[in-house]
Amino acid sequence: MSEERMDVAGLAGELRVALGQLMRRLREQAEGSDLTKSQTSVLLRLERDGAATATALARAEGMRPQSMAKIIYALEEEGLVSGSPDPKDGRKTLLSLTEAAREQFRTGRRAREDWLAKVIEAGLSDEEIRHLAATTELLRRLAQSP
Structure with a gap:
């Protein structure tokens, strides 16, 4: 296996772990869902x-x-x-x-997005936020790949 492939494989593993941790943190922000x-x-x-x-x-x-x-x-x-x-x-x-379910989705999403916005703003520099914005598009493309 080439060194370049090993780096991609390592990146894939790191990305999976990081996204998993972020998803767990986002789920924690949805209050009281049983x-x-x-x-x-x-x-x-x-x-x-x-x-x-x-x-x-x-x-x-x-x-x-x-x-x-x-x-x-x-x-x-x-x-x-x-x-x-x-x-x-x-x-x-x-x-x-039902409308109750739709409202629960809206409320939960707002809570998660508010938390994430605060964390981004407090923890990242302006340059890092620009990198994150560019990375978001790359992640979207990966998610839409077959």
């Missing part, structure tokens, strides 16, 4: 992709329909998801986010 990872994943999918049936959600999340039913029940009990008849097939129920 949701499981699976519940959060379903909410994020509904936010991103829009209304869906429980079957479609189970397939998209790679889980059994029975497991998805438990997640949906818990989210409905929390008032975060509601169902309505599918206009294409009245036998099916389309699940979507």
